Amino acid sequence: MPATPRTLTLPAPAKLNRMLHIVGRRQDGYHELQTLFQIIDLCDSLSFTLRQDGVIQLTTPMDGVAHDDNLMVRAAKLLQQHSGTPLGASITIDKHLPMGGGLGGGSSNAATVLVGLNQLWQLGYSPTTLAALGLTLGADVPVFVRGHSAWAEGVGEQLTQATLDTPWFVVIHPGVSVSTPAIFQDPELTRDSLPITMARALQGGVVEWRNDCEAIVRKRYPPIAEALDWLAQYAPSRLTGTGACLFAAFDSQKSAQIVAERANQRWQAWVARGLNTSPLQDALGC
Template sequence: MPATPRPLTLPAPAKLNRMLHIVGRRQDGYHELQTLFQIIDLCDYLSFNLRQDGVIELTTSMDGVAHDDNLIVRAAKRLQQASGTHLGASISIEKHLPMGGGLGGGSSNAATVLKGLNQLWQLGLSDATLAELGLALGADVPVFVLGKSAWAEGVGEKLTPATLDTPWFVVIHPGISVSTPAIFQDPELTRDSLPITMARALQGGVAEWRNDCEATVKKRYPRIAEALDWLAQHAPSRLTGTGACLFAAFESQEAAQTVAELANQRWQAWVARGLNTSPLQDALGC
């Protein structure tokens, strides 16, 4: 009999939307976006144990999320069904990323499941296949599967790898949740930004980047507006996704750490490094 694979522990990194433009609205209600995803080194960690009985089990409970509704479980079952494998897995998570914070935690967890189980079950599926499976789980899953900072269009699924600067970030969570559907349904949301090319976005740089959701989120959520205004006193601040998290870039870890320590007196804050390649890629040797 072949040896049982050792338990596998892998990172599920966060992302920031360095910019987010909304350039239109489709007939199905989804919005056409242009965004720059940057991977950062703030991560959840998932551990996988092989099961021979085909059972998919998440052994870590998560408040407010039923077991079978969790993206971790849904991703594992989707891969199991698509591949036809009879193997299963017990999965646990060491959670660091705030739920609903705009950092892509759930989508990143799903991507790490797809890539981790692809290896544990020895399926040999390509990243392109895994990204296609992941898209049905969420528009942000493919960027985490492919594991590169990227220019994204469509609903965020049309990806082109991009090389971004890699500053140190202060990331703040103001301690509230944002309803993404409510933001995208708000009649005052900007939906008519002029489309630009990836080259224009990269050439224009930070000075031209913005988040079209930010004004609407600030109006609806005064605590986020307060945190954005506070962080802007130290460096240009921006919302990631629809929030609730926000961030600012700094040239040195020391400068970021100083601001994060001040922020932690009022909110939850982290220092994270910007990356162009996901630590998940590195962990899997991709």
């Protein structure tokens, strides 16, 4: 009798950029950033089944993305090639996070693949090794691999673990898709914010936090500007990443739910809790 396949199901949480400052532009065209990543409890769910034949198969195709181009498949093959393991895996995703919404869903999915298959294949790689592999897939992957809210610099890959407040958030997706390259290539984008220290960022808090991409996104995408202004009636609103999602913090779940119910009459909206430790790490007992 063949052995029963080993399986593993893990969350892939979203993040918010509580603030995002652009402090310069490198010669290679990438931008130097300073940002605070906060993990939130909105999650996709990924399930892995061990395969002995070495095949990597994503069993839930995603519209508009070829199988081998999917970041989850690329992450799995990268880990497989790096480790030299003869094992494979079937991967299924229960998708809840919007694609291209600024919540880091694709990067989080890739990180959960790296962390999950490291365990399923019993490779024993450290978070540092997995984060380095993840960085080759995307600048946001390492923060999800490490699984903690963090102060980030460079292109977002230089991480220092941070402890943030953990309010309830209303997160709104205004139903448009934002081109991240177009935002970063816009000649009017602020690229000269003065660098600050992590301590200064945490000390300044909500009063001083801003997103340098927001002015350009507002100008290019009126529906996002409309949603930002609507949400600002209830609490200071802010874009996460380059959008399209935006958010505001609330003191209680009840007050957040009231606003989210109103928002859902016009847009897709969620209530999420701010976290400092990722549900992925909690699921693995890290």
